[in-house]
Amino acid sequence: MKRDPVILIVAALVISVMLIFGIQKARHSSGPGGGSAKLQGQLAPDFALASLDGKTLKLSDYRGKAVLLNFWATWCEPCKVEMPWFVELQNKYGPQGLQVLGVAMDDASPKDIAEFTQKMSVNYPILIGKEKVGDDYGGVQYLPSTFYVARDGKIVNRVFGLVSRSEIESDIQKALAQKGEVAQK
Numbered sequence: 001m002k003r004d005p006v007i008l009i010v011a012a013l014v015i016s017v018m019l020i021f022g023i024q025k026a027r028h029s030s031g032p033g034g035g036s037a038k039l040q041g042q043l044a045p046d047f048a049l050a051s052l053d054g055k056t057l058k059l060s061d062y063r064g065k066a067v068l069l070n071f072w073a074t075w076c077e078p079c080k081v082e083m084p085w086f087v088e089l090q091n092k093y094g095p096q097g098l099q100v101l102g103v104a105m106d107d108a109s110p111k112d113i114a115e116f117t118q119k120m121s122v123n124y125p126i127l128i129g130k131e132k133v134g135d136d137y138g139g140v141q142y143l144p145s146t147f148y149v150a151r152d153g154k155i156v157n158r159v160f161g162l163v164s165r166s167e168i169e170s171d172i173q174k175a176l177a178q179k180g181e182v183a184q185k
Helices: 005-030 077-096 110-119 133-136 165-177
Strands: 047-051 056-058 066-073 098-104 126-128 145-149 156-159
Touching: 005 110, 047 126, 066 165, 077 098, 077 165, 098 165, 110 126, 145 165, 156 165
Parallel strands: 066 098, 098 126
Antiparallel strands: 047 056, 066 145, 145 156
16 A cells, blocks of 8 residues: 555654644743743843844833744744744734744844745844843753743743744733833833
């Protein structure tokens, strides 16, 4: 009996997604060692990074907004799964004060990153990451790594790996709900 290669590919993808979700669940519940666990409830480390359009953006520029800060790479398959969700969620929650920021953490050129994000129809700023920024966030050992920052600049959650869209949306709602004192620059 001859097996259909499409069925084999789909089965492999389903198994891969299940593995990713399982590994992520384990990481999410116990969290990696590193300093990122200490960041929760703390003021998010500020940074100044170049965006794809040549501007320098600082995290502190978004104080007063909830920020979904996503560290990703062009080669990261789970990143490719969540990027369309971020596009939709930026559209849905942007008017309520959400800003998605993507930080590209790979060695691709800015031109290649721009082409990739254009193909993905990204509607939020993409920044060119630096190792120091990753280190400031406890070392970005896993991609994607996502930090949810409340309007007052404090980290309300961090997630390593791919989670469901509903979990992402729940964390966005938590970040939006925490008004807090808006710290002055």
